[in-house]
Amino acid sequence: GKILINDEKNLDRKISIVGDIDADSPNSLIELHLMNANSSLKGAALSGDGMINLTVANGATWSITDRYFKGKPDYDKNRMNSYVTTLSGDEGIINMNIDASQKDVSQKLFIDTHTGTHYVRLNNIGTGTDGAAGTVLIKVKNEQGVFKANDAEGTLFWNKYDLASRNVAP
Numbered sequence: 001g002k003i004l005i006n007d008e009k010n011l012d013r014k015i016s017i018v019g020d021i022d023a024d025s026p027n028s029l030i031e032l033h034l035m036n037a038n039s040s041l042k043g044a045a046l047s048g049d050g051m052i053n054l055t056v057a058n059g060a061t062w063s064i065t066d067r068y069f070k071g072k073p074d075y076d077k078n079r080m081n082s083y084v085t086t087l088s089g090d091e092g093i094i095n096m097n098i099d100a101s102q103k104d105v106s107q108k109l110f111i112d113t114h115t116g117t118h119y120v121r122l123n124n125i126g127t128g129t130d131g132a133a134g135t136v137l138i139k140v141k142n143e144q145g146v147f148k149a150n151d152a153e154g155t156l157f158w159n160k161y162d163l164a165s166r167n168v169a170p
Contacts, residue, residue, distance in 0.1 A: 004031045014038040023050030034060035034092070044082045051085040056092030056118060063095040064107050081108045090116045093150070096137060099126035106135055113142040121150045 005015060015034055020043040023030045028050030034041060037059030044064060045052050056062050064082050087109075098106035100122075120137065138147060 003029070005033065012036060012038075015040075017041045018043060020044045020046060021052060022046045022048065023052050024048030025050055029053070033057075034062070034089075036060060045084050047083045047085055052083075053086045053088075054084050055089040056087065056094065057089030057116070058091050059093065060089070061093040061095060064097070064109065081110060083110045084112070086113045086115070087111050087118070088115045088145075089118070092116070092118045093121060094118050094147075095121045095123060097123050097125050098135070098137070100124045101126035106137060108136065109138045111138065111140045114140045114145045114147075116145045117148065118145070119148050119150045 005017075014036070015032075016039065017032070021030050021032065021041070022045075024046060026049045029052075030050070031053045032041065033055040035055070035057050039060040040063065041054075041056075041061075042063045045054065045062075054062070094109070096107045096109070100106075106122075122137075
């Protein structure tokens with residue numbers, strides 16, 4: 001089946017979804033357009049055997065703060081990761097949980113095709129910040145856009161995150 005949630009004719013309309021979106025059935029398609037700062041998705045995206053096309057634009061947010069993330073390296077990593085077919089839009093915000101005290105203990109986002117500019121906000125649920133250098137947060141097969149880091153205000157200081165990207169041969 002196909003689910004389309006899109007109101008590009010009325011860009012002021014609020015779309016708010018709480019919960020995971022799952023397109024696990026073959027030939028299933030979820031197309032979700034979050035087009036303004038009042039619109040949000042809070043949950044994981046699991047494209048499975050189907051397709052998820054997600055637009056996050058104009059200050060809309062996708063918080064990948066799903067119920068499966070526990071911040072432990074032995075936790076079921078497939079349940080804390082998100083998978084989408086396409087991610088598009090400009091000026092969209094992606095919120096992700098990380099444990100910056102440990103390498104590779106963070107939510108990960110896998111995307112087939114990415115276009116536009118998205119800002120990544122990292123929520124450190126760990127006890128430190130020294131162990132996360134080199135952690136891969138987002139993997140994209142066909143990158144046509146850019147991800148930028150948003151600084152975060154800590155209790156006594158600002159956390160500055162530097163995102164780097166690299167091309168890896170298939």
